[in-house]
Amino acid sequence: MDKADPPSAQDWDFPSEEELVDWLGEMIVIRRFEEQADALSLKGMIPGGIHPAIGQEAVAVGVMHALQQSDVVAGSHRSHHHALAKGLSPKRVMAELYGRSSGVAGGRGGSMHLADFDLGLWGSNGIVGGGLGIALGAALGAKQLGLDRIAVGFFGDGGANTGRVWEFVNLAVAWTLPLISICENNLYAVETESAAVTGGVSVAERAAGFGLPSEQVDGQDVLAIFEATSRAVERARAGTGPSFLEVLTYRFKGHNTGEVGRYRSDEEIALWRDSRDPIERLSARLQGAGALSPERLLELETRAHDIVQDATKFAEDSKCSDPSTAADNVSVWNNWKGHAQ
């Protein structure tokens, strides 16, 4: 496997401990948001349900801190963490889950179709592997326009078995595009253990066969993610082309809200929850280093709580879009001549 060498002159800085406290705060916001959304979804408040990313917060926060706001991110069906880490407003994300007009997609998209082009989120995506395709195109667009922008596409271990993912990776290699493909390997695709249906030693090694720097990263360690992404970003901005990251992580909850499969052992779940919680880990580390007092942690928690409560209230107070607009803006042609209906 083509291990990514540390670049000679690195143009990114390690976060200070104070910054890491902020990152912790972001991870806590995501965690509380997801817990709330999961609970609301169980209560039937969120049409269609959600795929919570609880346990995978470090991936999103670590990656986004290695990016500029102008960089493009495209996600998967499990992308609330990507959206919030990319800076989308929890209020407007929650409103979108509710299907309200104040949602990031006016209630048209829902959980799997969150987007904000000002903030560089080019959509979560309902089709496994679909987000990576959009990111591929964004990387091409950036290159064609001569922009310094790079693009990141997320998908899961399940996505690594779709053909489209490998077409996308190959084209990025062939065209030396500034694309970072990130496989969030949480071991399962719905209830299927990916190891049982995925040939090869690892997804990262599979990717290496396509001729790009590829590495496995501990997905529960926000700094490891940040570093690996930063290296990939540096290569992409330097014009040397795409990179691949396989991030080893775990979702603490079921595939979607309410899923109660018994495909994972209690021990396995406990192992990850108890000893590989990305929030606990960072918190312990900062506390150990004297950078995080119990009061500060409480502050972060309180803030997260308030943000999530506000978001929920915002969503609940928002209205649905005017139903008479439900079929508007399909294309410039949808009101063409006889096509008023």
Next chain:
Amino acid sequence: MDKADPPSAQDWDFPSEEELVDWLGEMIVIRRFEEQADALSLKGMIPGGIHPAIGQEAVAVGVMHALQQSDVVAGSHRSHHHALAKGLSPKRVMAELYGRSSGVAGGRGGSMHLADFDLGLWGSNGIVGGGLGIALGAALGAKQLGLDRIAVGFFGDGGANTGRVWEFVNLAVAWTLPLISICENNLYAVETESAAVTGGVSVAERAAGFGLPSEQVDGQDVLAIFEATSRAVERARAGTGPSFLEVLTYRFKGHNTGEVGRYRSDEEIALWRDSRDPIERLSARLQGAGALSPERLLELETRAHDIVQDATKFAEDSKCSDPSTAADNVSVWNNWKGHAQ
């Protein structure tokens, strides 16, 4: 790359020199058939044209001799060599190219849709990568039915950039299917140099990332092909699953009849034609070993000539299928009630 270990107790024999003379004869028949088909196509006798496999004969002959007749082969758009080596009648293949009722598909298929289920040719295929999919299914079918049968799917270096090929390879690995995927790497996909658009060191190495034995083989050496395939066959029959072969070969003519691109240098073409012609090679080797007299070679040539002449005459003398049947046998439903049209 997972190199295929030589099996401990090999259950296949090297061909005798006398057998190799037969193989040479088969290669010569293919060559002459293709030359004739190419010429006829240039004259406009073959609707839709053809993709001649001149230069790639050893691949087909070497592979087929490692198989049983009951084993399944599915090909690509360039598959006359596969069809003839699998035992299809040159007459009925030529008649199919002409679109005649005596053709192997009654004139419905043409060059890209040759098939004979008694002989185990489950079709050449007009869609890049499509034949490998059929072979995947045949391998699954064999396994489900408990048959000793294995399946081989051919595709090109261009096919190695389609997503479907890697989905197929992965599923064969996941299910331990008796599938041999063979990439005939002739360096070009139409006029595109595959190296320029294909990431990674080699197709074989890319395949290895999917977790199956994978090797590169000299495609101009019929024995090397035979041996590599025999090893793969042995693994498949032993139930240990799929293998991948990347076969390095070259097409001496254009992509399709009449193509006159200048994307390949004269030197390159000359190098392959002059020093890597699979027929010349085998012929020289057999002559060197005293196993092939000039008379015998002439006999082979004469026989090939006659076969091809007979095939052409057969095709020309054959009729088109009754036009009133052109839309028959689409499905059991196509004459359903109101659907007589």
Next chain:
Amino acid sequence: MSYTAAFQQGVREEMLLNDSIFIVGTDLYERGGHWAQAKGLGPEFGRNRVKDTPISEAAMVAAGVGAAMSGTRPIIDLNFIDFAYGAMDEIANQAAKIRYMWGRPVPLLIRATSGVALAGPQHNNSMEMLFASIPGLAVVTPATPRDVKGLVKSALRSEDPVIFLMHKKLTGVKGEVGGSNDLVPIGSAHRARQGQDVTIISHSFGTVTAMEAAATLSKSGIEADVIDLRTIYPLDEEAVLASVRRTGRVVILDEAPRFGSLANQVAAIILDKAFWYLDEGIKVITAPQSPVPHSPELVAAIVPSEVDVVAAARALVASR
């Protein structure tokens, strides 16, 4: 028995009768599929006949095609029909054409959940006409547990590929089912209600709406003939035309976007074969030319309702 359980039961009975049937999909063995449509089959029949796959729609269908050509009877479960977009070549260029090219039957059943409901734009494509328009494929869209069971049994005894579409909104609907020898033929519509005033044609969940509308109409003395198509291709033209000849007035209800819809296709067939029986133009009720939004209120705004059907039928009858 529920619509979903009827599928399971039909498949199970056929699997008991025919060893060569097996089912392939994601999360099937333990979970029984996303909709519980194969619940229990895993433990009963084992991993050889209930096969979990990676997320590889093209490979799933390709494997099914070749296995069907081998003489087995694979059921490929695509979960949501929308994911078939990732296997279109395998469906349209391989499965559908192999009999035509080579005379080789491809007894392949592709099951998926379809229909307009929640889950947003990418999971609510109306794809029945896409498949029905491809020569070589049959497409069925049962509306009741009885038809699910009867049709899946027919499909598993048929020689050619069948696309088996089960509507999201019918998943939990309960009803009686037939016995193990009760087949519903592919290509046969069901006259779900008898009436002489107006014909209402629909299929799948639309039949539920049509029956509700018929009940409402009946209260004001309008008796509707309700035709549940059940099969999209081969369409039961005789059943449609017989009803049109009876009533002379036609409402067609379809939740798909109008352009390219089954509704328009059926209208064209009626125009072609029963033009002189029409007392009036046909009322075609469909969704607008739009993706399906996430918000339930917006979805409700585009999906045709009972009210639309009642109004259309009344208008037709009024202009007698």
Next chain:
Amino acid sequence: MSYTAAFQQGVREEMLLNDSIFIVGTDLYERGGHWAQAKGLGPEFGRNRVKDTPISEAAMVAAGVGAAMSGTRPIIDLNFIDFAYGAMDEIANQAAKIRYMWGRPVPLLIRATSGVALAGPQHNNSMEMLFASIPGLAVVTPATPRDVKGLVKSALRSEDPVIFLMHKKLTGVKGEVGGSNDLVPIGSAHRARQGQDVTIISHSFGTVTAMEAAATLSKSGIEADVIDLRTIYPLDEEAVLASVRRTGRVVILDEAPRFGSLANQVAAIILDKAFWYLDEGIKVITAPQSPVPHSPELVAAIVPSEVDVVAAARALVASR
């Protein structure tokens, strides 16, 4: 200028005007594509704007979608439209829905060669209705060099995805083309011939057949109004209906299999909006529900011909 060269000229002119246009496909740079449709653009505009790809239809379209969202104007050349089956999710679930979901325009042009001709079952799928039925896409099928050039220019100035289908049998057809500011609007049909006795509606190569039929009919005093649709979606209903109102008799010619065809779709629109203008039923002429065979004699047996059109028109006029 040939039909193919008209495409090249339209693209070239727009590329000169707009730096953000680039073209992507297999074998484009040197060869100019399988049909010479981009001949010369490579050397003129360089590898940055004429990009050769691997055989990766899904990746090509995905790259186009994201690049279009970035504000560039990609042309994705799929060679044969049949290969779009390998990129269906990217077309139907991504390109077509992004404006609807997120308000982001996707100014993407997908070009491919289509139509029924030689090359056998897998290379002759009639896919125009598949695309036209997907909300969010436009589909154009020009019949003449003038329309190719005028429509490609419109498409390259449009904001939403356009599927641009060029018929195999028209590849070398010659004709005049417009100047660099002559656009043919997407969604506008062309009245290719004026007559008052019968309307013949077709598109793409069908227009050639329709015009031949009209010439033959004229000899026996029947004057046909020929409507070349040019755009499948958004269909120019006004042009169609205006002609129907003029003649009251309609022949629709389509080389696609009948079930799900554009011909039936147009018939349904006429039924819906001009029922009372119809003196007679509509004659819908299509191919049978079959794949396209290899043998030219068999192809000829399934493709509708001038003779069929003439006979249909005569029958309509006779029953006046």
